[in-house]
Amino acid sequence: MAYVANAASSLPEGAAVRYVIDARGSSFIVQASSTGLLSAFGHDPRIAIRDFQGDVEFSPGSATLDDARLMLRVRADSLEVTDDISEKDRDEIERRMYAEVLDTERFPDIVYDCLRVTGSGSMDRYWVALNGEVTLRGVTRTLPITARLNLNGNSLRASGEFAMKQSDFGIPPVTAAGGTIRLKDELKCMFDVVARKQE
Numbered sequence: 001m002a003y004v005a006n007a008a009s010s011l012p013e014g015a016a017v018r019y020v021i022d023a024r025g026s027s028f029i030v031q032a033s034s035t036g037l038l039s040a041f042g043h044d045p046r047i048a049i050r051d052f053q054g055d056v057e058f059s060p061g062s063a064t065l066d067d068a069r070l071m072l073r074v075r076a077d078s079l080e081v082t083d084d085i086s087e088k089d090r091d092e093i094e095r096r097m098y099a100e101v102l103d104t105e106r107f108p109d110i111v112y113d114c115l116r117v118t119g120s121g122s123m124d125r126y127w128v129a130l131n132g133e134v135t136l137r138g139v140t141r142t143l144p145i146t147a148r149l150n151l152n153g154n155s156l157r158a159s160g161e162f163a164m165k166q167s168d169f170g171i172p173p174v175t176a177a178g179g180t181i182r183l184k185d186e187l188k189c190m191f192d193v194v195a196r197k198q199e
Contacts (some may be wrong), residue, residue, distance in 0.1 A: 009110065019056040019156055019195035023074065026193040028052060032077070033184045045093055051078030052095040054112075056195055057157070068117040071131060074110040101171055104139055109176070111135045139169040149192075154197040160189040175188075182194045 030050040054072035077098055081090050100102045114132025121127055126149040134143040147160035165185045166173075174183045 017058055018198045020198055021052065021054045021056075021193060021195045022155075023050075023052050023178055026052075027191070028074075028193070029082075029190045031188040031190070033186075033188075035184050045097075046082050047079050047097070048082045049074055049079055051075040055198075058117075064161040070112070070114040070117065070132065072112040074112075076104040076108055076110055096174065101166070101174060107137045114145075119149070121149070125149070126151075134164070137171065141168050155194060156197075157192070157194050159192040161188060163188055 030047040030049065032045045032047070034044055052072060052074040054070065056068070058068035079094075079102070080099060081093050081097075083090075085093075102110075109199050112132055112134045114130045116131040117128060118131075119126045119128040128147050130145040130147065130148050132143060132145070133140050143162070143164060145160065145162045147158040150157045163186050166183075166187065167185050173185070
């Protein structure tokens, strides 16, 4: 597999290559959906993750991606509702998200740690499979993610989407309007992440 050699062909074989995530040049969105008797009149929150950091490391010259790793850390209280709604509704949704869903005071960070990466492709375009673990509200679960990866000089860009269930992390169902509106357990997450090579 040519992935590592193409990524850093100018470096000595075996030298570590590190890319640091550029949150300002990236986007990370969580889409929730409502259900229930009055769900047609409810709200499907679209939430942007504003503050996250992390890096990717691997060694050039490797025949596989077995030595690659990824770490991503999200500040839980940086999630913001992006929908065009009233300030009152936005404040209420975010208050409940921080207190009831994420419990940000007790668990300020959400962490994804991946030590197993595989990929296929050629030149500067690849499909990669991440087999990592996410820790949310103090609960750790395996979360496989697939992504499209493009390499461009000193930067890389990974994009894709994945789903996760709130109940897997002990998050109680979120309801409104006396239970006639509730959020579905499954969340859809979409990402377009840019990282820069560190010299």
